[in-house]
Amino acid sequence: MKILEAKNYNFSNVKYFSPLQLSEHYLLYTRYINSLNEVNGDLKENEIYNNCNSNYSDIRSAQKAKTFCFDAVKLHELYFENLTGNNTKIHGPIEEIIEDNFSSYDSFRDKFKCIGMSMRGWVLLCYDRYNNEFYIYGQDSHDNGVMLYAEPLIVMDVYEHAYMIDFGTNRSIYIDAFFQNLDFNVVNQRIRKI
Numbered sequence: 353m354k355i356l357e358a359k360n361y362n363f364s365n366v367k368y369f370s371p372l373q374l375s376e377h378y379l380l381y382t383r384y385i386n387s388l389n390e391v392n393g394d395l396k397e398n399e400i401y402n403n404c405n406s407n408y409s410d411i412r413s414a415q416k417a418k419t420f421c422f423d424a425v426k427l428h429e430l431y432f433e434n435l436t437g438n439n440t441k442i443h444g445p446i447e448e449i450i451e452d453n454f455s456s457y458d459s460f461r462d463k464f465k466c467i468g469m470s471m472r473g474w475v476l477l478c479y480d481r482y483n484n485e486f487y488i489y490g491q492d493s494h495d496n497g498v499m500l501y502a503e504p505l506i507v508m509d510v511y512e513h514a515y516m517i518d519f520g521t522n523r524s525i526y527i528d529a530f531f532q533n534l535d536f537n538v539v540n541q542r543i544r545k546i
Contacts (some may be wrong), residue, residue: 353392358382359429365437366539368529373517380513388421416495423494427474430507431514435530436500439537446539447503453486464488468510475510477503479546503546505539 358381363374391414394400395536403409441473442450442457454460468475471490479486482501490510508530515526 355392356385356425358385359432360451361432362436364522366533367435367437368518368532370518373515376516377428378432378518384421384424384428388418388425391417391421392496400474419491419495423498425493427433427507428509430504432511434507434535434538435533436535436538439535440532442536444540445543447514449486449543460488460532461531464506465507465524468508468527469523471510471511473497473511474520475508476502477506478502478504479543481546503542505542506534 358378361378363369363371366374388430393455394410394414395418397458400410400414403496404411417513450457450460454463464475464477469492472492473496474491475488476491477486477488480499480502486505489497489499489502509529510523510527512521515523515529519526519529
């Protein structure tokens with residue numbers, strides 16, 4: 353696997369999030385990239401395959417770390433991409449999808465927020481290629497609850513690190529602020545790729 357590098361994001365139009373909150377969150381993302389690059393280097397070494405034990409082994413630890421870190425990188429990139437503070441009025445294909453599947457944007461937002469309040473890590477609106485449906489689902493961690501064949505359209509981080517500096521433990525206000533910064537142009541671009 354090639355060496356990954358952190359992507360750059362423009363947070364200049366993001367409202368209600370301080371530069372400190374955003375920069376600390378971004379720093380965490382870069383640490384996942386560094387860890388992933390390190391574990392990928394370890395997996396190239398033949399010695400790691402000498403002990404293949406499911407209770408404890410270097411290969412087991414490396415595989416678990418790779419899944420955790422790689423999913424963390426992908427989810428953070430999707431999150432930062434759709435958190436721009438631009439194009440925040442719902443429009444285009446996502447509006448029709450939400451109305452068809454959740455009856456209204458308010459109903460969708462209420463359900464999305466409820467799942468966000470209930471999970472420990474992530475909440476996503478996805479298109480499921482397996483059964484051709486749209487649904488909201490939550491993950492307790494980067495690699496726990498991942499749905500196969502799911503194409504993320506809206507991604508929100510609900511780990512405390514995403515909001516603690518600005519919102520303390522008030523996740524509800526954080527989720528409201530997230531929706532006020534959600535870029536529907538980005539969401540519609542993702543829809544066009546499915």
